[in-house]
Amino acid sequence: MLEQLSDDLSLILGGLEQEARRRDVDGKLRGEHAERLRTLETLRQQEHLLIHHSRIAAMGEMIRTIAHQWRQPLNRLGLTIQQLPLFYDMGDFNRDFLGDNVAKSMEIIRYLSRTIDDFKNYFQPDTEKATFKVHDEVQRTLQLIEGGFAQQCIAIEVKLRGQPALHGYRNEFSQVLLNILLNARDALVERKIRRPWVRIASSGSGSRATVKITDNAGGIAPEIMGRIFAPYFTTKGAQAGTGVGLFMSKTSIERNMGGRLTVRNTSDGAEFRIEVGT
Structure with missing residues (x-):
């Protein structure tokens, strides 16, 4: 009878040890899983941050490039406007002269507008x-x-x-x-x-x-x-x-x-x- 009791206790202890090991493994797995989730979330946040910084950099570059594209047309537009009072004072300001300069100015403005549209579509x-x-x-x-x-x-x-x-x-x-x-x-x-x-x-x-x-x-x-x-x-x-x-x-x-x-x-x-x- 004592031998039977000893065997039963051994079985119980063995089962408890197995259960303890299983719980220990489960705990480690849960910990590893939680760590993986935290790592994935960190990577996801870093990726979002990179994308955000990339968009900011692209916007900054877009503004700089637009400035390059606009500089010469804006100079031409400024010269066109500056010459108007000069020609008026000289008495050469007539309807044909006005119409010609308005047409030139509008063409420059349309070019500037197209540039904005091109960049907007490009970076969309x-x-x-x-x-x-x-x-x-x-x-x-x-x-x-x-x-x-x-x-x-x-x-x-x-x-x-x-x-x-x-x-x-x-x-x-x-x-x-x-x-x-x-x-x-x-x-x-x-x-x-x-x-x-x-x-x-x-x-x-x-x-x-x-x-x-x-x-x-x-x-x-x-x-x-x-x-x-x-x-x-x-x-x-x-x-x-x-x-x-x-x-x-x-x-x-x-x-x-x-x-x-x-x-x-x-x-x-x-x-x-x-x-x-x-």
């Missing part, structure tokens, strides 16, 4: 994927920046081959092009490169496309090459850059479009390569 977030032609987006992006590049005497060379059409977020793709081009511009200006240039080459067919953007700014230092796409990494200083543009560009191409965004140094400078559908 995509809500759905759509099919778009790569070459159209290259040309659309160049229309926004060519004025600013011309003021900095930066030559733009374009070589487009094939007729690739991609399915994805059109404005996101264009903003990737814009980010890379503006980074090239900043490097060329900061380093005071003589005869600065940027080359854009694209090729592909169907849903396969490759876009290469190259400059002659001297390239990226080897010690920072591995961090160039890291969030908040910038070589421009706190007042000039947020360090999210290239990170968001890589995210857009690789996560949202299933492509690749890479960079390497050439004999002249940096070459960014976008590959989608390859």
Whole structure:
């Protein structure tokens, strides 16, 4: 009878030990699960913060680029208005002269208005994927920046081959092009490169496309090459850059479009390569 009681106690103790171990494992699993949830929430908050900073940076760049685009037309408009009293005092102010200057002024104002519309449409977030032609987006992006590049005497060379059409977020793709081009511009200006240039080459067919953007700014230092796409990494200083543009560009191409965004140094400078559908 004592032996039976001892066996029963052993079974009970064994069951209690198993239950204790099970509860210990369950507690650890719950703790690990809670830790994973906290980590995911932290990552989600960081991603939202990056997107927010990216939008602020894009808005700031948009304002700077609009200022570049508007400077010359505003000067022309100012000169047109300033000459009116001069011609009036000289006695040359007549209906034909007035009509001609009103027409010139209205054309400038319409150009300024179109510029605002172009930028508004360009930076409007995509809500759905759509099919778009790569070459159209290259040309659309160049229309926004060519004025600013011309003021900095930066030559733009374009070589487009094939007729690739991609399915994805059109404005996101264009903003990737814009980010890379503006980074090239900043490097060329900061380093005071003589005869600065940027080359854009694209090729592909169907849903396969490759876009290469190259400059002659001297390239990226080897010690920072591995961090160039890291969030908040910038070589421009706190007042000039947020360090999210290239990170968001890589995210857009690789996560949202299933492509690749890479960079390497050439004999002249940096070459960014976008590959989608390859």
